[in-house]
Amino acid sequence: MQLKRWLTVGAVVLAAGGVAGAAPATASHPVDPSQQSLRQLGMRHDLYIGTAVDMAALADTADPQYREIVSREFSTVTAENVMKWETLEPTRGTYNFGPADELIAFAKRNNQKVRGHVLVWQNQLPSWLTTGVSNGTISKDELRDILRNHITTVVKHFKGKIWQWDVVNEAVSDPWDTPSTLHYKGFWAQNLGPGYIADAFRWARAADPKALLFYNDYNIEAFGSGDPANDKTQFVYDMAKALLRDRVPIDGIGSQGHLGTQYGNYDTIQVAAALKKFAGLGLATAFTEVDVRSQMTAGVQAGDSNEINPRLQASAANYSVLLQACLADPHCLSYTVWGFTDKHSWVPGWFSNPPEGMATIMDENYQPKRAYNLMKADLIHSGPPYVQPRIPQKPRR
Ligand code: XIL
Numbered sequence: 001m002q003l004k005r006w007l008t009v010g011a012v013v014l015a016a017g018g019v020a021g022a023a024p025a026t027a028s029h030p031v032d033p034s035q036q037s038l039r040q041l042g043m044r045h046d047l048y049i050g051t052a053v054d055m056a057a058l059a060d061t062a063d064p065q066y067r068e069i070v071s072r073e074f075s076t077v078t079a080e081n082v083m084k085w086e087t088l089e090p091t092r093g094t095y096n097f098g099p100a101d102e103l104i105a106f107a108k109r110n111n112q113k114v115r116g117h118v119l120v121w122q123n124q125l126p127s128w129l130t131t132g133v134s135n136g137t138i139s140k141d142e143l144r145d146i147l148r149n150h151i152t153t154v155v156k157h158f159k160g161k162i163w164q165w166d167v168v169n170e171a172v173s174d175p176w177d178t179p180s181t182l183h184y185k186g187f188w189a190q191n192l193g194p195g196y197i198a199d200a201f202r203w204a205r206a207a208d209p210k211a212l213l214f215y216n217d218y219n220i221e222a223f224g225s226g227d228p229a230n231d232k233t234q235f236v237y238d239m240a241k242a243l244l245r246d247r248v249p250i251d252g253i254g255s256q257g258h259l260g261t262q263y264g265n266y267d268t269i270q271v272a273a274a275l276k277k278f279a280g281l282g283l284a285t286a287f288t289e290v291d292v293r294s295q296m297t298a299g300v301q302a303g304d305s306n307e308i309n310p311r312l313q314a315s316a317a318n319y320s321v322l323l324q325a326c327l328a329d330p331h332c333l334s335y336t337v338w339g340f341t342d343k344h345s346w347v348p349g350w351f352s353n354p355p356e357g358m359a360t361i362m363d364e365n366y367q368p369k370r371a372y373n374l375m376k377a378d379l380i381h382s383g384p385p386y387v388q389p390r391i392p393q394k395p396r397r
Contacts, residue, residue, distance in 0.1 A: 050113075083117055092126075251393055293315075
């Protein structure tokens, strides 16, 4: 009896403390929510907050802060590069799982879920594959076998360790491509036809029945991008609907969320409506690669606050739009940023003419920007009735 009473009191104290490592809250000293991490605040809504991880930065012993922030702030991680084909299978039939396994081990130690990125994509393919196809030594039939083998081997290797797989990435063209009418683009569609998408999901499901299987793309944050006949979000919606009609095991849509402050972008209401429409098909959603870049004008580079402040504000507002929209739909399971510090961001390397940068939530010295604090505020100042806990997705058979 005595012991039981003690246990009950202990449980109450723990519950009041709320978060591991935080001092117990009391009426006179409530927990200050702004001192909690993104991952702790996300858990108020069962929402996983993630980041892409650069394995070189994670391993850098001279920079322990990177590792410390990945573990403190995030409840899910994505390999920025080491699960891509060129890294996993640099030579035909020879797999290099080492770097990806390191991330899986890190995530396990830190109680984080892993998003698998990526099984099928037209970029970062090994040259044995692309050259073999272009010089005709790999036939179309053989290419299909190669794809099935790769998916099966990779998904089986990580079986039970991946929460969400990006099965197919960026399969749809953009209005600025030729032809401008939206179509299935890139290496796989050109060589195998669009049927590879359904195949990929079926092969992935056969190799791991429990991982959630996602289609992932950019510029699909909201419906209504310009010409309604050329709306990429609508195209992806129609694709998902057709896949479900054909009983293809797709569980979710990943919206990458690569935005720029120089564009018009969307508001929370529009983005929430898109997520709800995908949920209406019975799909989960996730923001998978959020970053909001800005043009690095001469003024920005010279430190002119008149130019820097509006960029910081616009960047924060866009991070917030996507996060609020995700909070608004209980089928939106995770919100992942594509790197969390300007010290390690793909943006300056990829968008160099004109130069772009300032895309992440912390600066090069790991100082939080207002985007970081706005994300925290969104997670703190939201809840029922309009923000409900996440509804877990069951893998479709
Ligand atoms: C990027 C990485 O961040 C870079 O380091 C790499 O050089 C190129 O790829 N969409 C995706 C991601 O799905 O895999 C890309 O990642 C960014 C765009």
